[in-house]
Amino acid sequence: MTSLHPDQATAQRLAGLSRPAAPPPVHDPKSGDGTLVDEPGVRPPLVLGGRTFGEVTDIICGYSENPPPRWWTPAFIAAFSLAQLGGIMILYLVITGIGTWGLTNQVDWAWDITNFVFWIGIGHAGTLISAILCLLKQKWRTAVNRSAEAMTIFAVICAATFPGIHIGRQWMAWFLPPIPNANGIWPNFRSPLLWDVFAVSTYGTVSFLFWYMGMIPDFATLRDRADRRLRSNPGSGAVLLPFVPVRTDKIRAFVYGFLSLGWRMSSRHWHRYEAAYLVLAGVSTPLVLSVHSIVSFDFATSIVPGWHTTIFPPYFVAGAIFGGFAMVLMLLIPFRELYPNMKELVTLRHIENMAKIILVTGMMVGFAYSMEFFIAWYGGNKFELFAFQNRAFGPYWWAYFTMISCNVISPQVFWNKKMRTNPLVVWIVALLVTIGMWFERFVIIVTSLHRSFLPGEYHMFHPTLVDICIFAGSFGVFLTLYLLFMRFLPSFPIAELKAVLPAASPHNHADGHGHGHGHAKGGH
Amino acid sequence: MANSRGGRVYVTEGGEKIYGIMAEFATPADLYHAAEKVRDAGYKEWDTYTPFPIHGMEDAMGVQRTKLPVAVFAAAMTGAGLAMLMQWWMSSVDYKLVTQGKPYFSWQAFVPITFELGVLFSAFTALLGMIALNKLPMWYHPLTKKERFLASSDDKFFVAIEAKDSKFDPERTRELLQKAGATSIELVEE
Numbered sequence: 001m002t003s004l005h006p007d008q009a010t011a012q013r014l015a016g017l018s019r020p021a022a023p024p025p026v027h028d029p030k031s032g033d034g035t036l037v038d039e040p041g042v043r044p045p046l047v048l049g050g051r052t053f054g055e056v057t058d059i060i061c062g063y064s065e066n067p068p069p070r071w072w073t074p075a076f077i078a079a080f081s082l083a084q085l086g087g088i089m090i091l092y093l094v095i096t097g098i099g100t101w102g103l104t105n106q107v108d109w110a111w112d113i114t115n116f117v118f119w120i121g122i123g124h125a126g127t128l129i130s131a132i133l134c135l136l137k138q139k140w141r142t143a144v145n146r147s148a149e150a151m152t153i154f155a156v157i158c159a160a161t162f163p164g165i166h167i168g169r170q171w172m173a174w175f176l177p178p179i180p181n182a183n184g185i186w187p188n189f190r191s192p193l194l195w196d197v198f199a200v201s202t203y204g205t206v207s208f209l210f211w212y213m214g215m216i217p218d219f220a221t222l223r224d225r226a227d228r229r230l231r232s233n234p235g236s237g238a239v240l241l242p243f244v245p246v247r248t249d250k251i252r253a254f255v256y257g258f259l260s261l262g263w264r265m266s267s268r269h270w271h272r273y274e275a276a277y278l279v280l281a282g283v284s285t286p287l288v289l290s291v292h293s294i295v296s297f298d299f300a301t302s303i304v305p306g307w308h309t310t311i312f313p314p315y316f317v318a319g320a321i322f323g324g325f326a327m328v329l330m331l332l333i334p335f336r337e338l339y340p341n342m343k344e345l346v347t348l349r350h351i352e353n354m355a356k357i358i359l360v361t362g363m364m365v366g367f368a369y370s371m372e373f374f375i376a377w378y379g380g381n382k383f384e385l386f387a388f389q390n391r392a393f394g395p396y397w398w399a400y401f402t403m404i405s406c407n408v409i410s411p412q413v414f415w416n417k418k419m420r421t422n423p424l425v426v427w428i429v430a431l432l433v434t435i436g437m438w439f440e441r442f443v444i445i446v447t448s449l450h451r452s453f454l455p456g457e458y459h460m461f462h463p464t465l466v467d468i469c470i471f472a473g474s475f476g477v478f479l480t481l482y483l484l485f486m487r488f489l490p491s492f493p494i495a496e497l498k499a500v501l502p503a504a505s506p507h508n509h510a511d512g513h514g515h516g517h518g519h520a521k522g523g524h
Numbered sequence: 525m526a527n528s529r530g531g532r533v534y535v536t537e538g539g540e541k542i543y544g545i546m547a548e549f550a551t552p553a554d555l556y557h558a559a560e561k562v563r564d565a566g567y568k569e570w571d572t573y574t575p576f577p578i579h580g581m582e583d584a585m586g587v588q589r590t591k592l593p594v595a596v597f598a599a600a601m602t603g604a605g606l607a608m609l610m611q612w613w614m615s616s617v618d619y620k621l622v623t624q625g626k627p628y629f630s631w632q633a634f635v636p637i638t639f640e641l642g643v644l645f646s647a648f649t650a651l652l653g654m655i656a657l658n659k660l661p662m663w664y665h666p667l668t669k670k671e672r673f674l675a676s677s678d679d680k681f682f683v684a685i686e687a688k689d690s691k692f693d694p695e696r697t698r699e700l701l702q703k704a705g706a707t708s709i710e711l712v713e714e
Contacts, residue, residue: 053678057678178610186615186618187614188615188623189611189634190615190633190634192636195637198637199636202640202641205644206643206644209647209650212651220677221677224677225674225677228671232671257663261661262660262663262664264573264668264676265676265677267559267585268658270577270581271587271590272654272657272658274577280650280651283600283647283650284643286639286643290636494575495577496576498679504552504576504578505552505579506578506579506580506581507553507556508552
């Protein structure tokens with residue numbers, strides 16, 4: 001596999017690079033692009049193509065400085081329109097009422113809460129990559145952490161919408177947090193739903209702070225590049241629009257400069273920055289585990305058969321990481337094909353490692369599915385047993401079957417190394433897992449509610465067009481934000497990626513300038 | 525001519541106050557060894573500028589470990605304490621609410637929110653503390669007037685020694701940086 005984009009001319013234009021990637025060093029063809037090394041003593045390169053510091057800057061800044069690839073604008077319009085559809089349907093919902101959804105007295109939580117748990121789960125991969133893999137010193141995380149963190153924030157935005165519009169009288173949403181009000185009342189702090197308000201808002205805020213802090217030095221890089229172009233070429237240069245005589249670089253220098261807070265790459269600053277990063281990673285690790293545990297308490301603390309189980313917190317956390325990594329792969333695999341030089345940053349090893357995590361967490365949720373059944377039988381509670389029999393063999397058997405085949409069976413192909421290193425296969429499995437994880441939440445919520453203790457309470461849930469459009473709209477919001485992120489923000493951590501190049505070590509005296517050395521070379 | 529620090533003030537021939545001397549290095553290794561030399565020469569008011577954090581640089585520069593983690597720990601305890609206090613006051617003093625026949629102050633049920641607020645306070649302290657200790661935001665700095673310096677966010681490595689350092693001497697400081705292997709040396713005006 002070559003490390004350069006097939007359309008070489010486009011690649012050069014977009015990245016503004018003076019030279020193509022160095023010819024790939026001789027490596028075992030079994031190691032894919034040279035990164036799939038199983039020997040524990042050998043450290044495969046983290047950035048391919050023998051790139052120098054300057055070239056890493058050029059490649060990554062090129063994604064936001066140069067005109068976007070041709071597919072970007074149509075893709076953005078499509079995603080934005082989908083988001084608008086969702087927005088209009090939410091407006092209709094607010095004006096008309098919750099009756100526009102398919103909810104009934106029996107099934108009073110359905111697509112809304114399914115979508116909430118689905119999106120909040122997707123966010124978990126970002127924090128896992130940026131926090132837990134940071135503490136475990138997994139250096140391969142650097143290439144994917146920025147986009148995964150962005151994904152976390154956008155997923156939390158989508159997730160937070162659903163409980164917000166589900167409450168019925170949406171203009172009363174401010175009653176959720178403990179805000180002093182004229183009635184002199186406070187919320188019930190013993191309710192898991194209130195814990196959820198705190199958990200999700202803390203999670204969204206902390207993820208945003210982590211993401212922003214990571215971008216501060218990269219904003220400074222983008223600012224300095226715009227500044228250098230302005231200084232070296234004061235008279236002319238690209239303008240914002242043909243009839244607006246404001247130079248794009250002036251806007252960049254101002255906006256990126258403002259966001260960078262005047263960061264100037266000082267080592268004394270870097271020292272505190274790294275300390276702050278480690279501390280944030282340390283507090284985010286228990287946070288990410290707590291958020292989905294608390295989401296699972298919404299169900300587990302109730303007495304509804306099928307929900308009232310102690311296995312929920314670890315089961316939900318494993319499922320969240322499982323679904324989150326599937327979404328990361330679903331986005332990154334096409335992007336690394338479509339953007340020039342991205343294959344040098346997101347290598348086959350990244351894909352293989354994430355596929356392995358999907359396999360492990362997939363087995364965990366598989367174990368949880370079977371353990372729930374075992375306990376339903378072993379516990380001797382006939383309502384519990386009925387809930388599970390109804391889940392697998394009742395009218396929603398097809399949803400249960402979809403969940404099992406997507407989440408438990410499809411990741412099993414990753415036992416085979418050829419399969420987990422083939423981007424197309426990984427993408428298809430990631431798609432299946434994303435579908436499966438949505439169905440998992442649907443199965444948990446709807447099949448537990450639709451047949452309650454008395455046969456007179458038996459109901460089926462039928463989604464309405466409003467249900468479907470709002471769910472589709474949440475994907476529109478997610479993709480719109482993600483495309484804007486790829487277009488305008490540093491989509492890879494520039495400074496962190498340079499720090500993992502072999503030439504970054506202060507004890508590296510080999511030919512000194514970072515060219516073509518360091519493959520399969522340890523640190524120091 | 526004496527400034528508040530009791531040292532001297534250097535001015536250029538044009539009458540501009542001098543900020544210090546800036547030297548460029550080609551590789552992290554060169555900069556690392558230069559930093560060790562500047563540290564050993566006894567300078568205090570100086571810094572290095574690198575596109576990414578260099579492993580072990582704080583030792584080469586003699587920078588003391590930051591106190592930031594202590595501040596974060598204090599913030600975590602404050603956040604957690606305030607959260608427990610808030611829940612106690614709201615549910616067992618100001619608005620007594622019986623839920624499931626539990627005591628008003630059933631602290632076990634208040635643990636999740638206590639934990640979340642502890643995390644929230646620590647995250648804000650980590651970021652804002654880092655920014656404050658670094659004296660940011662600072663949107664102007666004398667060094668950024670030098671076009672060459674802007675490459676510090678790309679692929680070049682710099683040392684800058686400030687004129688307010690008591691050991692600063694235009695000639696000797698320049699010589700030290702030259703001997704350390706600088707590829708270019710410039711005088712920087714305020």
